[in-house]
Amino acid sequence: MEKTLKEIVDGYRKKGGNIITLLQGTQDAFGYIPREAVAFFSEELNIAPSRFYGVATFYAQFRLKPIGRHKITACCGTACHVKGSDKIISGLKRELQLSGENDTTGDGEFTLEEVACLGTCSFAPVVLVNGSVRGKTSSDAVVKEIRALRKKENE
Amino acid sequence: MSNTTVIRVCMGPGGIAAGGKEVLDTFEKCLSEKNIEASVRENCSSHQVGCMGLCARDVLVEVHANGAKTTYQYIKPDMVERIVTEHISGGRPVAEWLVDDAFSAFYKKQVKVVLSDVGKVDPEDIDAYIAAGGYESAREALTSWTPRDIIDEIKSSGLRGRGGAGFPTGLKWELGRASAGDTKYIICNADEGDPGAFMDRAVIEGNPHSVAEGMIIGAYAIGASKGYVYIRAEYPLAVERLKLALHQAADRGFLGTGIFGTAMDFDIEIKLGAGAFVCGEETALIASIEGQRGMPRPKPPFPVNRGLWQRPTVINNVETLANIPYIIRNGCSWYASYGTERSKGTKVFALTGKIRNPGLIEVPMGITLREIIYEIGGGIENDKSLKAVQTGGPSGGCIPASMLDLNVDYDSLARAGSIVGSGGMIVLDEDDCMVNMAKYFVHFTQTESCGKCVPCRVGTKRLLEILTRITRGEGKTGDIELLERLSAGVKAASLCGLGQTAPNPVLSNIRYFRDEFVAHVRDKKCPAKVCREMLTYRILEKFCKGCGACLRACPGGAITGAKKKPHVIDPGKCIRCGACFDVCRFKSVEKE
Ligand SMILES: Cc1cc2nc3c(=O)[nH]c(=O)nc-3n(C[C@H](O)[C@H](O)[C@H](O)COP(=O)(O)O)c2cc1C
Ligand code: SF4
Ligand code: SF4
Numbered sequence: 001m002e003k004t005l006k007e008i009v010d011g012y013r014k015k016g017g018n019i020i021t022l023l024q025g026t027q028d029a030f031g032y033i034p035r036e037a038v039a040f041f042s043e044e045l046n047i048a049p050s051r052f053y054g055v056a057t058f059y060a061q062f063r064l065k066p067i068g069r070h071k072i073t074a075c076c077g078t079a080c081h082v083k084g085s086d087k088i089i090s091g092l093k094r095e096l097q098l099s100g101e102n103d104t105t106g107d108g109e110f111t112l113e114e115v116a117c118l119g120t121c122s123f124a125p126v127v128l129v130n131g132s133v134r135g136k137t138s139s140d141a142v143v144k145e146i147r148a149l150r151k152k153e154n155e
Numbered sequence: 156m157s158n159t160t161v162i163r164v165c166m167g168p169g170g171i172a173a174g175g176k177e178v179l180d181t182f183e184k185c186l187s188e189k190n191i192e193a194s195v196r197e198n199c200s201s202h203q204v205g206c207m208g209l210c211a212r213d214v215l216v217e218v219h220a221n222g223a224k225t226t227y228q229y230i231k232p233d234m235v236e237r238i239v240t241e242h243i244s245g246g247r248p249v250a251e252w253l254v255d256d257a258f259s260a261f262y263k264k265q266v267k268v269v270l271s272d273v274g275k276v277d278p279e280d281i282d283a284y285i286a287a288g289g290y291e292s293a294r295e296a297l298t299s300w301t302p303r304d305i306i307d308e309i310k311s312s313g314l315r316g317r318g319g320a321g322f323p324t325g326l327k328w329e330l331g332r333a334s335a336g337d338t339k340y341i342i343c344n345a346d347e348g349d350p351g352a353f354m355d356r357a358v359i360e361g362n363p364h365s366v367a368e369g370m371i372i373g374a375y376a377i378g379a380s381k382g383y384v385y386i387r388a389e390y391p392l393a394v395e396r397l398k399l400a401l402h403q404a405a406d407r408g409f410l411g412t413g414i415f416g417t418a419m420d421f422d423i424e425i426k427l428g429a430g431a432f433v434c435g436e437e438t439a440l441i442a443s444i445e446g447q448r449g450m451p452r453p454k455p456p457f458p459v460n461r462g463l464w465q466r467p468t469v470i471n472n473v474e475t476l477a478n479i480p481y482i483i484r485n486g487c488s489w490y491a492s493y494g495t496e497r498s499k500g501t502k503v504f505a506l507t508g509k510i511r512n513p514g515l516i517e518v519p520m521g522i523t524l525r526e527i528i529y530e531i532g533g534g535i536e537n538d539k540s541l542k543a544v545q546t547g548g549p550s551g552g553c554i555p556a557s558m559l560d561l562n563v564d565y566d567s568l569a570r571a572g573s574i575v576g577s578g579g580m581i582v583l584d585e586d587d588c589m590v591n592m593a594k595y596f597v598h599f600t601q602t603e604s605c606g607k608c609v610p611c612r613v614g615t616k617r618l619l620e621i622l623t624r625i626t627r628g629e630g631k632t633g634d635i636e637l638l639e640r641l642s643a644g645v646k647a648a649s650l651c652g653l654g655q656t657a658p659n660p661v662l663s664n665i666r667y668f669r670d671e672f673v674a675h676v677r678d679k680k681c682p683a684k685v686c687r688e689m690l691t692y693r694i695l696e697k698f699c700k701g702c703g704a705c706l707r708a709c710p711g712g713a714i715t716g717a718k719k720k721p722h723v724i725d726p727g728k729c730i731r732c733g734a735c736f737d738v739c740r741f742k743s744v745e746k747e
């Protein structure tokens with residue numbers, strides 16, 4: 001990790017970046033913003049950790065917890081909302097046993113993300129399974145996929 | 156040209172979702188395999204293009220051969236071979252896969268300016284854009300027009316900002332020009348925050364060069380030497396295509412030092428947004444580019460006087476900028492010939508929701524909602540009846556079905572209590588609940604409020620609480636009036652446009668659908684049968700065949716019944732998920 005962080009900081013110094021670009025680079029590398037990364041940057045750049053967390057918590061893009069191995073992205077944009085994305089999301093939460101703010105299963109296998117409009121409203125409701133689009137879908141169909149992914153892992 | 160065969164495969168957001176990449180690859184594979192005998196190779200090219208508009212019928216494929224254009228709909232990779240054999244080699248189009256009448260009706264009332272090259276030129280090839288006349292406007296503007304000429308031309312065109320507020324673009328540039336300072340910036344706002352819209356994304360993915368060209372012309376008009384595109388990181392393909400476009404433009408000397416052989420230096424840098432709706436607001440966007448938390452600040456000073464790094468900065472929306480090359484090319488009076496007295500030109504909308512032909516449309520300002528919904532959109536899905544059209548997203552409002560003859564322009568929509576907004580247009584039918592819709596938008600703005608000022612931060616939270624309790628059947632007498640009072644307060648006292656417009660969906664839904672709010676509050680009923688907590692599910696004994704589908708689907712274990720015997724729901728265990736209602740093939744589950 002140290003080496004990657006060093007590279008990110010070097011890039012930042014060379015290109016005259018800012019906290020947002022630094023964190024974006026970190027998230028690209030690790031999938032989230034690890035505590036150690038903030039400590040490292042803070043030390044290297046002599047910027048208080050609170051400044052990093054201030055930015056990281058302001059923007060929806062940044063995660064402070066690791067992401068699951070499989071990513072399910074449910075669109076909750078307006079078009080998907082009127083086509084029943086609520087039902088899909090509550091169905092998926094039930095299946096993955098997620099509640100409250102928690103978006104990743106205890107075993108770190110699945111993360112359920114909610115985003116606004118994916119630009120494919122004509123196929124609403126839309127869900128991405130590991131980045132590929134499932135249009136006019138239902139919670140049943142996605143649950144089936146999740147179970148299939150689980151089964152594959154267990155084999 | 157006429158003997159060149161060109162195949163265009165939709166690679167817009169919808170096209171890709173429907174498998175456009177596979178279709179394109181199959182075409183290329185299939186063509187190169189068959190080319191062994193025919194010398195079509197040099198003449199035949201399959202291009203990727205942006206959104207063709209009618210995304211619901213993707214993958215759309217156009218074949219241009221012998222001077223004629225044929226369009227196919229719903230194309231899958233396994234259909235490609237037959238098109239190649241019968242149509243491209245054989246000259247006989249595959250009749251049963253062609254688009255139907257609804258397809259031509261979809262385009263008939265549209266006027267394409269911003270989208271005129273989207274879906275036609277390959278967005279990854281600068282020569283395709285140049286061949287279509289691209290960068291000619293910038294060249295001409297920079298070599299033979301004065302900045303003043305450009306500002307006058309844009310002013311006379313009547314173009315108003317397409318990012319939502321509708322501020323006259325020519326005037327904004329004039330202010331930018333007049334603002335003192337030797338370093339100035341132009342920023343393209345591609346944050347596209349409205350959660351149900353994708354116009355800007357389609358423009359950038361479909362024709363990124365038009366945005367770059369618009370920025371070059373704008374920069375020359377105001378005297379900027381550096382431009383930024385602030386684009387959401389959630390649009391990776393748009394970012395990639397824009398990057399490529401900027402590289403290609405720099406290679407040709409359209410960006411960099413001494414562009415177009417003149418003394419002007421101009422560069423464009425891409426800045427990725429990090430997912431905050433409020434960053435679409437100008438001052439928050441500037442803070443975000445500077446690497447800060449994206450919080451708005453009071454205006455004045457306005458960005459044209461003190462913007463990015465305290466320098467004069469002009470911020471324009473993607474669609475606004477993409478209009479510019481076409482206005483310069485065809486003249487201001489051509490542009491102003493479309494639209495109404497005070498709303499000139501065309502506007503792109505993302506037409507979605509309960510509509511038969513959802514997709515991306517561009518229409519002249521002043522067209523009626525009826526024309527959009529019934530002629531372009533083909534009417535309401537599943538023969539349901541229209542209830543309302545929501546425009547302007549979380550800052551806008553709804554137009555009820557009774558006002559279908561309303562003209563779509565800045566003034567008419569404002570009078571009706573909504574806005575043109577950035578271009579989301581969501582069609583709602585009898586099954587949509589207006590209280591739920593209001594709650595949906597307030598939930599969005601409440602989550603996205605930056606928290607700087609109390610009326611917005613706390614006000615939207617209270618609005619959401621009240622709406623939530625109403626949708627749960629816990630509404631109290633006086634709640635509707637409370638919503639109205641609170642909304643007025645939030646609108647009046649918030650610092651930025653987010654808070655100032657957040658109550659709009661609530662007010663407009665109450666204005667047109669008060670009865671529905673009353674039914675929720677007084678009778679504890681949701682007339683559209685959407686609000687879960689107020690519904691009860693029941694199995695109608697006389698229809699139930701005892702197939703057990705609902706029993707298997709029920710996540711709460713609330714359904715019991717022996718095989719082939721009528722099943723029953725235990726209301727105490729039912730979590731009202733609606734699964735039984737959806738799976739029953741005999742329509743024997745009733746919700747009330
Ligand atoms: C909360 C909020 C969000 C906004 N989001 C966007 C956006 O996503 N895209 C956009 O172009 N304008 C957005 N705007 C409007 C911009 O602040 C600004 O008016 C616009 O980019 C100016 O460009 P124009 O004059 O070309 O319309 C938003 C405004 C507010 C208050
Ligand atoms: S109105 Fe809302 S979003 Fe705008 S500055 Fe105030 S708290 Fe932030
Ligand atoms: S609504 Fe859901 S929980 Fe209730 S009976 Fe039907 S399937 Fe079961």
Ligand code: FES
Nearest residue numbers: 075077080118121
């Ligand atoms: S609202 Fe879901 S894809 Fe647009």
Ligand code: FES
Nearest residue numbers: 167169170208210
């Ligand atoms: S994305 Fe293919 S038509 Fe819109």
